[in-house]
Amino acid sequence: MEKHILLRDLDVPNIRDLAVYSQHEGYAAWKKAVTGMKPDEVITVVKDSGLRGRGGAGFPAGVKWSFIPKDVFPKYVTVNCDESEPGTFKDHHLIRHNPHQVIEGTALCAYAIGANVAYIYCRGEFREPAYELQKAIDDAYAAGLLGKNLFGSNYSLDIYVHLGAGAYICGEESALLESLEGKIGQPRLKPPFPAVSGLYSKPTVINNVETLANVPPIVLNGSAWYKQWGTEKSPGVKLFSVCGHVKNPGNYELPLGKYSIQELLEMAGGSMTGRPIKAVLPAGSSSPIIPASNFHAKLDYEAMAAIGSVLGSCSWIFMDDSVDMVWAARKMIRFFKHESCGKCTPCREGTHWALSVYDKLLSGKGTIEDVNLIGEVNKQIIGKCFCPLGEFATSSMTFTLKHFKQDYVDFIDQKKGGSDVYLKELARDHHLHELHSGVVSVNGIKVH
Amino acid sequence: MLKDKYKDRIAAIFAKYPPERKRSAVMPLLDIAQEEYGYCTEEAMREVAELCGIDPTEVKSVVGFYTMYYEKKVGKYVIDVCDDLPCVLRGADKFVNYCEQKLGIKAGETTPDGKITLNVVMCLAACDRAPMCQVNTAYHYDLTPDKFDKLVIELKKG
Ligand SMILES: Cc1cc2nc3c(=O)[nH]c(=O)nc-3n(C[C@H](O)[C@H](O)[C@H](O)COP(=O)(O)O)c2cc1C
Ligand code: SF4
Numbered sequence: 263m264e265k266h267i268l269l270r271d272l273d274v275p276n277i278r279d280l281a282v283y284s285q286h287e288g289y290a291a292w293k294k295a296v297t298g299m300k301p302d303e304v305i306t307v308v309k310d311s312g313l314r315g316r317g318g319a320g321f322p323a324g325v326k327w328s329f330i331p332k333d334v335f336p337k338y339v340t341v342n343c344d345e346s347e348p349g350t351f352k353d354h355h356l357i358r359h360n361p362h363q364v365i366e367g368t369a370l371c372a373y374a375i376g377a378n379v380a381y382i383y384c385r386g387e388f389r390e391p392a393y394e395l396q397k398a399i400d401d402a403y404a405a406g407l408l409g410k411n412l413f414g415s416n417y418s419l420d421i422y423v424h425l426g427a428g429a430y431i432c433g434e435e436s437a438l439l440e441s442l443e444g445k446i447g448q449p450r451l452k453p454p455f456p457a458v459s460g461l462y463s464k465p466t467v468i469n470n471v472e473t474l475a476n477v478p479p480i481v482l483n484g485s486a487w488y489k490q491w492g493t494e495k496s497p498g499v500k501l502f503s504v505c506g507h508v509k510n511p512g513n514y515e516l517p518l519g520k521y522s523i524q525e526l527l528e529m530a531g532g533s534m535t536g537r538p539i540k541a542v543l544p545a546g547s548s549s550p551i552i553p554a555s556n557f558h559a560k561l562d563y564e565a566m567a568a569i570g571s572v573l574g575s576c577s578w579i580f581m582d583d584s585v586d587m588v589w590a591a592r593k594m595i596r597f598f599k600h601e602s603c604g605k606c607t608p609c610r611e612g613t614h615w616a617l618s619v620y621d622k623l624l625s626g627k628g629t630i631e632d633v634n635l636i637g638e639v640n641k642q643i644i645g646k647c648f649c650p651l652g653e654f655a656t657s658s659m660t661f662t663l664k665h666f667k668q669d670y671v672d673f674i675d676q677k678k679g680g681s682d683v684y685l686k687e688l689a690r691d692h693h694l695h696e697l698h699s700g701v702v703s704v705n706g707i708k709v710h
Numbered sequence: 711m712l713k714d715k716y717k718d719r720i721a722a723i724f725a726k727y728p729p730e731r732k733r734s735a736v737m738p739l740l741d742i743a744q745e746e747y748g749y750c751t752e753e754a755m756r757e758v759a760e761l762c763g764i765d766p767t768e769v770k771s772v773v774g775f776y777t778m779y780y781e782k783k784v785g786k787y788v789i790d791v792c793d794d795l796p797c798v799l800r801g802a803d804k805f806v807n808y809c810e811q812k813l814g815i816k817a818g819e820t821t822p823d824g825k826i827t828l829n830v831v832m833c834l835a836a837c838d839r840a841p842m843c844q845v846n847t848a849y850h851y852d853l854t855p856d857k858f859d860k861l862v863i864e865l866k867k868g
């Protein structure tokens with residue numbers, strides 16, 4: 263692409279500064295909306311652009327905004343900057359290098375739904391970038407772009423940054439709201455959906471950082487302009503966080519549906535190790551793994567679904583043929599066991615049991631019965647969980663078994679378990695678990 | 711007492727939330743408490759509870775739930791090295807081995823002088839710059855043994 267729409271810092275040095283951002287059409291959409299557009303007109307242009315949520319689920323943003331009732335006050339916007347899916351680092355990039363576009367998009371969303379307060383919820387580990395984001399917000403206030411009676415209108419808006427404190431589940435929108443209300447981050451029962459009863463039981467829009475960063479150029483240039491990129495069902499541009507065994511890991515901004523997985527791999531410089539790439543996780547640990555034989559698929563929501571995977575949060579973890587899928591799956595299960603919020607039994611206990619089976623395999627004591635047991639444990643989780651995290655946890659097991667069963671068979675037959683490297687990894691995890699047990703608690707109850 | 715020492719900061723925090731939603735301030739207040747005392751002491755949790763108008767047990771459950779709140783004393787500097795899947799593909803496991811060896815402690819432990827705690831953590835959203843770590847709030851990228859040595863010298867000084 264000639265010019266970036268989101269990663270504008272790659273084209274314009276220091277666009278993170280308000281002065282530079284302003285020189286490059288910064289806050290032009292904001293001014294245009296508040297001084298010349300009705301809130302509904304903003305919703306319409308975003309709806310017409312076909313912009314879909316970039317946090318994972320891909321729900322159309324404008325449609326979500328239109329669900330907000332007009333006659334209930336107050337309403338809220340909460341921005342999801344919890345970015346904790348392994349392999350994802352696009353929102354981190356945006357708030358550090360192009361913060362004003364995120365702020366402007368948040369403001370436009372608030373104006374469109376009639377909210378006067380927005381909270382940007384950043385994962386707790388984003389303390390450093392959150393301070394920078396706060397500075398950008400302060401600058402916007404000082405320039406009269408946020409605050410009371412904006413551009414002489416009777417519309418006022420406050421934007422606050424709120425920090426979490428380390429919990430992947432707080433990226434799930436209802437857990438995020440619980441956390442923002444000062445509680446432990448456990449998901450809520452849905453319905454009611456946040457549009458009806460969200461933050462403080464009021465109508466609330468929750469959008470991902472990247473979703474909102476798309477909004478200012480859409481409002482400024484119109485929906486037809488935005489639709490020149492992407493496909494009919496997946497319009498626009500998307501950020502791809504690429505990591506793992508590639509030469510040039512980083513964020514890539516691409517039109518949806520134009521390139522294939524193979525082309526993405528080549529853009530990122532190909533294999534870092536020189537060994538052939540064996541598979542990729544397209545949306546972090548929670549996504550169905552894609553074997554290299556499917557790398558012809560195009561990068562959009564529909565094409566990913568057609569090969570049995572997802573576009574999701576778009577965190578592309580490439581792995582070469584040295585990676586043993588038994589090991590990789592264990593690493594992912596470890597993540598989900600750690601991040602299970604503990605609210606429901608299938609997820610809390612299921613991830614615990616799954617990890618113990620993988621630990622046994624890695625330690626060299628596993629048998630083919632244990633491999634079969636994985637499928638059984640999986641069945642006890644799938645479809646039985648309170649929120650999608652439990653389901654996410656099963657992906658690594660289901661799809662490594664589906665596409666790389668041979669890795670499991672070889673693991674047993676060739677007695678790969680029990681190597682020094684694996685034993686060291688297990689010992690480290692167990693040592694940490696012991697140190698933390700009695701400290702780690704779920705819902706205030708100590709778990710071991 | 712936090713409420714005297716950090717009067718203005720606390721007032722600014724409460725101003726962000728509706729007056730009848732003081733509980734929303736519990737995490738930002740715990741951040742102050744942890745900054746002040748190094749970890750979430752019983753006393754601090756009681757203070758935060760009082761400020762927010764909730765039970766100390768409710769504060770305690772928040773402290774227990776989120777990984778960034780410490781319930782025990784930790785080193786002045788906490789080095790969180792990411793050893794999640796993407797980082798390990800780029801050498802984070804060997805890097806953690808090096809850190810343990812250099813500091814003479816295992817992940818999860820604190821150096822005898824109380825200066826440095828070494829931890830391994832899940833993805834920190836910087837997988838393109840692995841091996842990476844966070845020291846308290848600051849990100850450190852593209853780490854090598856050499857860079858780590860220099861970092862440790864700095865931390866031991868401070
Ligand atoms: C376990 C779990 C973790 C999630 N983590 C995130 C996250 O870190 N960031 C995010 O934007 N959305 C995350 N989501 C999706 C949100 O629930 C929600 O769909 C999204 O924030 C909506 O914004 P969007 O429509 O702009 O994508 C997560 C969902 C689940 C189930
Ligand atoms: S599925 Fe897991 S993360 Fe979701 S509510 Fe149940 S225990 Fe919590």
Ligand code: FES
Binds near residue numbers: 833
């Ligand atoms: S896996 Fe280490 S920062 Fe993401």
